[in-house]
Amino acid sequence: MFSLHPESGVPLYRQLMEQIRRLIAGGQLPPGTALPSVRELALEHAVNPMTISKAYALLEAEGLLERNRGKPMTVAAGAPGAAPLARRLQQLEPQVMQLAAAAKQLELSFRDAA
Amino acid sequence: MFSLHPESGVPLYRQLMEQIRRLIAGGQLPPGTALPSVRELALEHAVNPMTISKAYALLEAEGLLERNRGKPMTVAAGAPGAAPLARRLQQLEPQVMQLAAAAKQLELSFRDAA
DNA sequence: TTGAGTGTATTAGTGTAATAATACACATAG
DNA sequence: CTATGTGTATTATTACACTAATACACTCAA
Numbered sequence: 001m002f003s004l005h006p007e008s009g010v011p012l013y014r015q016l017m018e019q020i021r022r023l024i025a026g027g028q029l030p031p032g033t034a035l036p037s038v039r040e041l042a043l044e045h046a047v048n049p050m051t052i053s054k055a056y057a058l059l060e061a062e063g064l065l066e067r068n069r070g071k072p073m074t075v076a077a078g079a080p081g082a083a084p085l086a087r088r089l090q091q092l093e094p095q096v097m098q099l100a101a102a103a104k105q106l107e108l109s110f111r112d113a114a
Numbered sequence: 115m116f117s118l119h120p121e122s123g124v125p126l127y128r129q130l131m132e133q134i135r136r137l138i139a140g141g142q143l144p145p146g147t148a149l150p151s152v153r154e155l156a157l158e159h160a161v162n163p164m165t166i167s168k169a170y171a172l173l174e175a176e177g178l179l180e181r182n183r184g185k186p187m188t189v190a191a192g193a194p195g196a197a198p199l200a201r202r203l204q205q206l207e208p209q210v211m212q213l214a215a216a217a218k219q220l221e222l223s224f225r226d227a228a
Numbered sequence: 229t230t231g232a233g234t235g236t237a238t239t240a241g242t243g244t245a246a247t248a249a250t251a252c253a254c255a256t257a258g
Numbered sequence: 259c260t261a262t263g264t265g266t267a268t269t270a271t272t273a274c275a276c277t278a279a280t281a282c283a284c285t286c287a288a
Binding site for chain 1 (some may be wrong): 122123124125128132133136137139141142199202203205206209210213216217219222226227
């Protein structure tokens with residue numbers, strides 16, 4: 001469900017946060033959906049459970065996830081759900097800009113990359 | 115010449131390394147070119163000189179840069195120089211894949227993003 | 229020779245990411 | 259009630275990124 005890359009330099013809990021944010025905005029995780037358990041994800045990606053927990057806790061602070069004592073974390077009812085296309089494109093913009101910058105440094109057109 | 119983003123989570127010295135690698139592969143920094151001084155770059159980006167030095171040192175270990183005592187760092191004579199288009203595209207691939215993955219999580223086509 | 233310019237080694241300190249091992253409070257099915 | 263499943267707080271430890279302040283060896287122009 002998620003893909004983590006420890007060698008990328010980006011903290012694991014941040015990678016997880018970004019992916020969950022996108023899956024919610026993309027509508028693949030509608031409000032009310034239960035997320036994989038901390039221990040399950042930790043085992044699957046050979047990562048410490050507290051690292052997953054950190055991502056969940058921060059997303060709850062953002063209002064995207066909802067805590068249910070003793071029960072799995074769920075996508076918050078107040079979460080935006082499937083965002084309109086414009087907002088989704090906006091969320092993707094930083095990565096597009098980054099790719100464009102890299103292409104320019106390589107003397108390639110953005111079209112070449114795509 | 116370079117753009118550093120401390121908030122991205124990617125270590126600064128790594129960001130710098132990636133950009134120098136691309137500028138060399140893109141031919142914008144041909145072999146023999148002198149790089150900006152450590153202190154100059156550090157001042158420009160409000161960063162510690164040793165952070166720049168670390169990037170330079172690692173790139174020298176890779177064979178991309180050349181050390182000249184008392185003189186500026188230069189692009190190594192043995193550096194690949196302007197790489198063929200195929201190799202440049204290959205160097206860009208990881209970022210393209212990353213963008214594609216993000217687009218998919220947002221339920222967007224890669225075409226939408228580009 | 230002096231002085232300003234290179235990169236770098238050194239030492240010390242701060243903050244963060246991640247791990248490890250427990251332990252706790254709660255929910256729910258048996 | 260019990261067992262198993264949630265998430266989380268805690269403490270300690272390791273590693274890394276970055277900063278800071280010096281100091282050094284070297285080059286080169288004045």
